[in-house]
Amino acid sequence: MTMTRLLAMMVVVVCTLFTILLNAPLMIYFDWISLWMVVFGCAGLTALTFDDFGWFIKQAIPRFLAPERHQALSDEQSLYAARIARTVGDHALMIGSIATLIGGVQMLQGMEDPSAIGPALAVAFLTNLYAILIVAFMFFPVNRYFLAEVGGERVDSLDTMVGVHAQVLSTVVVLIPMGTIFLIFFG
Amino acid sequence: MNSKAIFGLLVTAALLVWGILLGGPFHVFLDVGSGVIVVGVTGGLLVATHGLKPTLTSLLGGLGRLLTPGRFMPWTPQEAESAAQIASSAIRYAMLAAVLGGLIAFIAMLQSLDDPTEIGPAVAVMLLSSFYALMLIALWFLPVSRRFS
Numbered sequence: 001m002t003m004t005r006l007l008a009m010m011v012v013v014v015c016t017l018f019t020i021l022l023n024a025p026l027m028i029y030f031d032w033i034s035l036w037m038v039v040f041g042c043a044g045l046t047a048l049t050f051d052d053f054g055w056f057i058k059q060a061i062p063r064f065l066a067p068e069r070h071q072a073l074s075d076e077q078s079l080y081a082a083r084i085a086r087t088v089g090d091h092a093l094m095i096g097s098i099a100t101l102i103g104g105v106q107m108l109q110g111m112e113d114p115s116a117i118g119p120a121l122a123v124a125f126l127t128n129l130y131a132i133l134i135v136a137f138m139f140f141p142v143n144r145y146f147l148a149e150v151g152g153e154r155v156d157s158l159d160t161m162v163g164v165h166a167q168v169l170s171t172v173v174v175l176i177p178m179g180t181i182f183l184i185f186f187g
Numbered sequence: 188m189n190s191k192a193i194f195g196l197l198v199t200a201a202l203l204v205w206g207i208l209l210g211g212p213f214h215v216f217l218d219v220g221s222g223v224i225v226v227g228v229t230g231g232l233l234v235a236t237h238g239l240k241p242t243l244t245s246l247l248g249g250l251g252r253l254l255t256p257g258r259f260m261p262w263t264p265q266e267a268e269s270a271a272q273i274a275s276s277a278i279r280y281a282m283l284a285a286v287l288g289g290l291i292a293f294i295a296m297l298q299s300l301d302d303p304t305e306i307g308p309a310v311a312v313m314l315l316s317s318f319y320a321l322m323l324i325a326l327w328f329l330p331v332s333r334r335f336s
Contacts, residue, residue: 033209041202047195048253049330087333094325095199099206101318106210108314111307120210162278162329166321169282173289173317177296177310184300 002066012137034127038095038134045091046084056084064142075150082146086161089139093163096131097170100124104174124174128167135163192253196326203322215308221288221316225323228284229277237273245270246277249331267335274332281320281328288316 020029046053060081063070073081103124107117207216233242249270252259262270292313299305 033206037202037206041199044195044197044199044202045325045330048192048199048326049334051189051191083333083336087329090329090333091325094321094329095203098203098318098321098325101314101321102203102207102210102216104314105215105311105318106207108307108311109211109215112304123210162324165282166324169285169317170321173285173314177293177313180297181306181310184306 002068005065009137016133028122029126029129031123031126034099034123034130037099037127038092038130041095042088042092042131042134045094046088049087049091050084053084056081060084060146061142064145072149073146078146078150082143082150085139085142085146089135089143090161090163092131092134092139093161094166096128097163097166099127100170100174103127104170104178108177128171131163132167188255188257189253196254200326215311216315216318218312218315221292221312221319224288224291225281225284225316225319228287229280229320229323232280232283233273233277236276241269242273245273246327246331249274249335250327253330253334262335271332271334271336274328274335277328278324278332281324285317285320288320289313292316 017026020026050056059070059077060073063073063081072078101124103120107120107124110116110120204213207213230242233246237245248259248262252262292309292315296306296309296313299309
């Protein structure tokens, strides 16, 4: 079971890397600032929200990675683990959205230098990309796994993914004015 | 004092400010109109829905309990549940206020298309209401909502 799971995760990572390399060299997808903002911002917000994140790392993640070698969590613990995973994912997506808005504002304020627009916006969306990668490769699967262990998401319906709404909002809010400006000046 | 939580909040805020300062001056991120619409609409709708006292005790008390749990009485499960509900409403209302502020600024921009140099800054203001709303949600409403639900 563990082998299958590892293999499946590797397929996911390899497919993503393949698509990236098909389009451009890997290095243009790397930016220290974006990485730090996502990783430490997400960790900081999680430390603010939950004080037993260590339990999640020590008990829930090993159970997800190798279910046959670690004892099952109780229903309540599984739900709690699912909620922590979803919250960490939401925090990552929120940081990504905020970074998109920061990059968007800076880009629109500096319109007189068109050569700076592309890189500024690329860094902004790069933060978003890292956030989505963290969520997609790690916290979303953990969330779904523990929900499936309890048997259903009806118990976990207080909030939908807030981060997804934030993503939609920030992307729309950045892209609509840009599209309008390009239509007006270059259309 | 929950030093981990305080540290986490400070680190996140510092990272975001750092990201802002790397790309340009800070003052372009200050706008009175966006702040008024986000805070006013979110707060007003919350008070209209849940009442003034429950809103204040849930949101301020929630943040206080996250940062300095020793200085507050622990909530009963019902109180915690209602605080999480109110924080959850706050998330939705803040998103709504962001869309509202963005649309208002966008329409204002469309009315003044004659001067191309003005368009960039005018649109930047459109993004600021979303920026303020998402900051409020990320640093305040979402942690409270998720901790106490």
